[in-house]
Amino acid sequence: MEWFTVIEHYHRTNATITELVIGNEYYFRVFAENMCGLSEEATMTKESAVIAKDGKVYKNPVYEDFDFTEAPMFTQPLVNTYAIAGYNATLNCSVRGNPKPKITWMKNKVAIVDDPRYRMFSNQGVCTLEIRKPSPYDGGTYCCKAVNDLGTVEIECKLEVKGGLSFCRLLLQGVPPNIIDSYLRDLQSSNPEEY
Secondary structure (H helix, E strand, O other): OOOOOOOOOOOOOOOOOOOOOOOOEEOOEEOOEEOOEEOOOOEEOOOOEEOOOOOOOOOOOOOOOOOOOEEEEEEEOOOOEEEEOOOOEEEEEEEEEEOOOEEEEEEOOEEOOOOOOEEEEEEOOEEEEEEOOOOHHHOEEEEEEEEEOOEEEEEEEEEEEEOOOOHHHHHHOOOOHHHHHHHHHHHHHHOHHHO
């Protein structure tokens, strides 16, 4: 502790000390002085004096924990699709949820499990079902089901597989021309003697 003299040769019984630094803690002591000299021991304050800061006092903000859990929800739906027999077809949709939902694909309300004609992918919430070389038998209603602890959601679409039809007939049934053209080119390259 360091001591500084703030008043000397003062004759009153009380004093006001100025120019103290805000936020510092102070102790005060008083010596008596007369014609014989300065007292040997000083009287000291029992408690310290702290010069309080005026103005705003910073309080830490109170943060509430945010609940990031959510039930599954499809952000991109399945779309009704036409496919050409013998050419892989894909169905895509997007889902989000926390915890991460478990995805199940179904055809005509029956779960697709361990069938080599189907490949299922799920990456960053994008769910894909690939139907390998479909036949008209593979047409039907396909459903993607997402399940987590907070709920279950399903979305479905229809897949129609066209095969062995002429360009005009495929076009009349709604198959996009670019898919028909690609289909016919592949047929010609695989069986040139028939075309």
